Amino acid sequence: MALTQLNQLEQQRLVWRARQVAGPDQRRQSSFYPALDQHLQGGWPQAGLVELACGAIGIGELRLLLPLLAQAESRLQVWINPPAELNGQALAQQGINLSQTLLVRCQNPQHALWSAEQSLTSGCCSHLLLWGPNLTSTQAKRLQVAAKDNQVLMFWLHNQSAPSASALPISARLALTPQATGLNLQIYKSQGQWPQHPCHINMHALWPSLTAQPQPVANNITMLPAQAR
Amino acid sequence: MQWLYLYLPSLQLDSLLHQQACDEACILVHQNQVVQANSQARQLGIALGTGLAAAALLCAQLKVIAYDYKYEQRLLTQLAQRLYQTSATLYLDPPQGLLLQTSDMLKLYAGITEYWQRIQQPLIERGLHYHYASAHSPLAAQVLACAGNDRLLNNIQQANALLTKLPIQRAGLAPKLTQQLERLGLNTLGQAQALPRSALGQRLGQELVTYLQQLEHIQAPAKANYLPPQRFRQGLELLYEIELSTALRFPLRRLLDDLEAFLAPRQLQAAGLNLRLDYRELPAEKVFIGCSGGEYRAQVWLNLAMLRLEQLQLQAPIVAIRLSTRGQHAWAPLSDQLFEPQGGKLTADQLINRLQNKLGSHAVQQVFLRDDHRPERSFYQGHPKIHTAAPNATACLRPSLLLTIPQALHHKPNHQWCVLSGPERIQSGWWDNVSICRDYFIARNPLGQVCWLFRTPAEEWFLHGYFA
Numbered sequence: 001m002a003l004t005q006l007n008q009l010e011q012q013r014l015v016w017r018a019r020q021v022a023g024p025d026q027r028r029q030s031s032f033y034p035a036l037d038q039h040l041q042g043g044w045p046q047a048g049l050v051e052l053a054c055g056a057i058g059i060g061e062l063r064l065l066l067p068l069l070a071q072a073e074s075r076l077q078v079w080i081n082p083p084a085e086l087n088g089q090a091l092a093q094q095g096i097n098l099s100q101t102l103l104v105r106c107q108n109p110q111h112a113l114w115s116a117e118q119s120l121t122s123g124c125c126s127h128l129l130l131w132g133p134n135l136t137s138t139q140a141k142r143l144q145v146a147a148k149d150n151q152v153l154m155f156w157l158h159n160q161s162a163p164s165a166s167a168l169p170i171s172a173r174l175a176l177t178p179q180a181t182g183l184n185l186q187i188y189k190s191q192g193q194w195p196q197h198p199c200h201i202n203m204h205a206l207w208p209s210l211t212a213q214p215q216p217v218a219n220n221i222t223m224l225p226a227q228a229r
Numbered sequence: 230m231q232w233l234y235l236y237l238p239s240l241q242l243d244s245l246l247h248q249q250a251c252d253e254a255c256i257l258v259h260q261n262q263v264v265q266a267n268s269q270a271r272q273l274g275i276a277l278g279t280g281l282a283a284a285a286l287l288c289a290q291l292k293v294i295a296y297d298y299k300y301e302q303r304l305l306t307q308l309a310q311r312l313y314q315t316s317a318t319l320y321l322d323p324p325q326g327l328l329l330q331t332s333d334m335l336k337l338y339a340g341i342t343e344y345w346q347r348i349q350q351p352l353i354e355r356g357l358h359y360h361y362a363s364a365h366s367p368l369a370a371q372v373l374a375c376a377g378n379d380r381l382l383n384n385i386q387q388a389n390a391l392l393t394k395l396p397i398q399r400a401g402l403a404p405k406l407t408q409q410l411e412r413l414g415l416n417t418l419g420q421a422q423a424l425p426r427s428a429l430g431q432r433l434g435q436e437l438v439t440y441l442q443q444l445e446h447i448q449a450p451a452k453a454n455y456l457p458p459q460r461f462r463q464g465l466e467l468l469y470e471i472e473l474s475t476a477l478r479f480p481l482r483r484l485l486d487d488l489e490a491f492l493a494p495r496q497l498q499a500a501g502l503n504l505r506l507d508y509r510e511l512p513a514e515k516v517f518i519g520c521s522g523g524e525y526r527a528q529v530w531l532n533l534a535m536l537r538l539e540q541l542q543l544q545a546p547i548v549a550i551r552l553s554t555r556g557q558h559a560w561a562p563l564s565d566q567l568f569e570p571q572g573g574k575l576t577a578d579q580l581i582n583r584l585q586n587k588l589g590s591h592a593v594q595q596v597f598l599r600d601d602h603r604p605e606r607s608f609y610q611g612h613p614k615i616h617t618a619a620p621n622a623t624a625c626l627r628p629s630l631l632l633t634i635p636q637a638l639h640h641k642p643n644h645q646w647c648v649l650s651g652p653e654r655i656q657s658g659w660w661d662n663v664s665i666c667r668d669y670f671i672a673r674n675p676l677g678q679v680c681w682l683f684r685t686p687a688e689e690w691f692l693h694g695y696f697a
Contacts, residue, residue, distance in 0.1 A: 058678035058695025062629045076577050076615075084630040087694065088596035088608030091629060092622035102577075102613055103594045104584060115584055122575040122583075178677025180647070209626060209650045210671065210679050210696050 013167040026192060029153065032067035032206075039199040040172070040190055044068065047151045048171030048191070049144040055161040057083045059178035063203055063210075065129070065155060070095035075126035078119040080104045080112050082131055083159075113139055120146035120154065128154040140168040163188050180212040230447045231332040233348070233381075234370035236360040237308075237325045239265040241301045245294065245468050247356035248483065254288050259296035298324060300466060307463060307487070309455045311351045314494060315344075319455050320367075326374075328367055330449065341381055364388040367450050368443040372401050372418075392444065393419025402440065409433055461491045461499070462553040470509060470546035474538040477506075477550065481534055484552045485527035492557070498523035500556035502530065508545040516541065519590060520582045523558060529579075536586040577615045598622060602657040603665055604631060604693065625653065626671070628681040628694030635683070635691035642682065642690065645675045652684070671696065 009015045028042030037043045044050065054061045069077060077100055079086060088098055104115045112132055119125045120143065128147070135143070135156065147154045156170075163173040173188040182203035187196040203211045237243075242257050242265040254270035256263045263270075263279045270291065275284045285291055301324050309321055318330040331344065338344040341363075352359050362373035365385045373380075373391060376399040382388045395418040397410050410433070415421045421429070422441060430438040465480050481504075492498060500523050504516040518534050575583070584593045595613040598620050599606060604627065642648075651670030658664040667683040674680055679696040 056676050056678055058628075058630065058680060058697045059676075060679065060697070062697035066629070076580070082630065084632050084695065085610075086596050087604070087627055087629055087631040088598050089604075089622050090627040091596070092598060093624075093627065094629075098596050098598070099615060101595060102581065103596060103610065104588070104592060105594075106588050106592050111588055115588065118583055119580060122580040124575055124577045124580055178673075180673070207696075211649075 013169055029068065031064070032071070033064070033201050033203075035199055035201055036064075036185065039185070039187060039196050041193055044153055045171045045191065047148050047153055049140060049147050049154045049156060050171055051163050051168065051173040052155055052157045053160050053163045053173075053175040054157055055175075055177065056159060059176060060183050060203060060210075061157055061176055063207060064176070064183060064201065066091075066094045066096065067206065069127055072097075072100075072126050074100060076100055076102055076119070076124050077127045078102045078104060078115075078125050078129070080115055080119075080128070080130045080132075081106065082129070109133060113143070116143060116154070117146055120150050120152050123150050125150070125152055128152055130154065130156050131158065132156065133158065134164055135168065137168055140170050144170045181214045182211050230330065230449075231335070231363060231365065232367045232370040232447075233329040233331045233361065233363040234322075234367070234374040235327040235329070235348075235352070236371075236374040237305075237327075237352075237357055238360065239267070239358050240304050240308075240325050241265060241296065242267060242294070243357045244304050244355060245466065248465065248468065248480065251292070251468065253290060253292050255292045255294065256284060257294050257296040258284075264296050294468075297466075301325070303464065306455075308351065308355070308357075310457050311490065312348065313455065313457050314490075315347045318449075320450055320452060321455055322371070326371060328371065328450065331363060341383070345381060366444060366447045368440070368446070372399075372444070375399070375401055393417060393422065395419075397421065403436070406433065406437060410437075460554055460557065461488055462551075463487055464549060464551035466549045467547065470548055472543060472546045474541045474543050475535070477538055477547070478531070478535060480550055481552075482527065482531055484550065485530045485534075488530065488552065488554070489525055489527040492525035492554075496560050497557045498525040498560055499530075499554040500558065501554070502534070503553045503555050504534065505551040505553075506543075506547050507549040507551070508543075509548050511545045514541075514544065517555070519585060520578075523556075523560075524582075525560075533582055533586045536583065540587070581613050581615075602655055603663070604655070605633075606658075606663075626650070626696075628679075628696045630697045631681075631694040632692065635693045638682070638690040638692055640690075641688075642670075642672055642674075647673045649673060649679070655683075669693070 006015065027046035028040065028044065029046055030037055030043040031040070052061055079101065081104070086103060091101065092098055106112050106115065109132060112130065116128060116130050119128055143154060162175050172190040175186045175188065177184040177186070179200065183201045184198055185201060186198045190196070202214055204213055242255060246255060246267060252269065254273055254275070255267045256270050256275060257265035258281050261281045263275055263277055263281070263284055266275050266277065270288070273288045275287055281293070305321060305323065305325070305327065309319055309327060312319060312327065312329070316329045316331070316334050318333065320328040322328050329348070331341070334344060335341060338347065360374050360377045360379055362370050362378040363381045364370040364373055365388055369388055369392060372395065373388065376395055378391060382391070397416055397418060398407055400407070400418050410421060421437070426438050426441065463484055465484055467480060471477055488499070499520070501520060502518045504518060506514040506516065508514065516537060518530070518537050520530070520533060524530060581593055590612065593613060594610040596608050597611055598608050600620065601607045607623065649671045652668035654668050656666040666686055669681060669683045672680055672682055680692055681694040681696065683691050683693055685691070
């Protein structure tokens, strides 16, 4: 009885076995944010699909990724359906190589997924950013496998405030919430790792004029008397 | 000098039947007379020159196609284009003949047998019926080939021996002249050659004398030899109408193979192809297939073309397709990524081509910088060019996402907004009538979005972008 329940849970991908993830590819690439690197045990996965639930556009989701993208090697970076025009000046300022950046826009969500898969399997793409609505489990699996096979790190960004409810077979799932000093990250899933506490990303060092200086945690907490009489 | 003449008696019919497998009796009809017939039709007793009504009586399921002189000329030119790879000096002899000068080419090939094998190759590939003969003069080769000799003659004596025995009906003279000669009792060409020329000229006219002189005249004919075209342009008439765009794959493959055969020896590649689909009744559809890096291989073009054609809804059945190149340039050096660790299946250019052909060229773009202070004009989107050097970006802080049209804010930002920086005044563009005067602020709204706002002199507030 217990075994069938376990099987069911496994089929719903709510349980993972430690031996499934102890694969050879545990390599990580640094996100250039020390706090995030620490929480994700080394940074973003080397390859795979990462879901970022942003809640709203413009809260700092690209600022989270720009340092990573600026350090990328000389392969293409494909941006599919960004929610507004990409400002070349801002990207170039951050060190993004515009001649390696490809912008794809298509109305049809199926075409967007097709372009993503073509870019992943082409082998000439190092990072891929896809803005779009929900992925089904099958679609996510296809993209994840294509990304893993071709050593591409793909980010899927959407405007819901929490990752989709179903357990998608992808590398990592994060939710972003804005803070005056940067971003708060809730890591819902990171393949091969134990659940994490929410972490805070301080962006003041990289973006001093956009974020506030984090206040040092005041050491002036007074303990209430245990029993007020 | 040595000349080789190729006579293709059923050029149009053979080409049509070779494209599309057809095992019915087929004839080509011109002015109500059968001019070309396939073997099935011949077996039924349909001979050349039979009237259309008589032919229809012999076979009820006869497939009748109209003879098209212009189309046959195009086929002849295509064949010449192919043979030009083997033989440098050749002359078109419309409607169904090709004259090749062999003596110069024999120095290049080991002997006439080898040379002839190379010449035969394209004829066999295209499934053409042909007759040939080589002789010392262009006309002698032509007469012998049209008479169906099919022999390669090395010396002048052999050719003359054959010519003297040639029946006068097969000498290729005008019918009236042939009849006159027959009435004189001259049944072979040799008998006519033996008579004094002046007497022949007086009785039968200058035409025969000129003909006999030409038989011995070994010099090149007095017309321009064939020169291959600079651009590829080729068409294909379909024997059956095509109603599904995916079914175009097979005829298109043939055209693309010819394209590859055209481009590869010239070390050229095409940047794009114009494909014209002729509908039965409606005006033709024009399709452009692009390939930014340029390509010459048929397989690659076929994949790109099929992506494009899958998108296409055919308005009516297609009766012919035509292909021409748009922009031909020399081969670029091969991939410079010899030591690339991940051996990708595609190069960046190929990926761009693939995406553009499915989504349209406007859907796949790249961002380029421009020197302008106005934010919306400081960059533009254009056709992707990999490996271009970018100009320097501005030093001012700019949002990564910019709205195409600034969005008007209904209320002035209130105390819930937190102004992070500003104002930065941008006043520019007085020279091209798109003058702007804006004070830009960076502010965080209650949702936590870091926005780029501006205020106009009229105190109107707009949202222009996000520091995403």
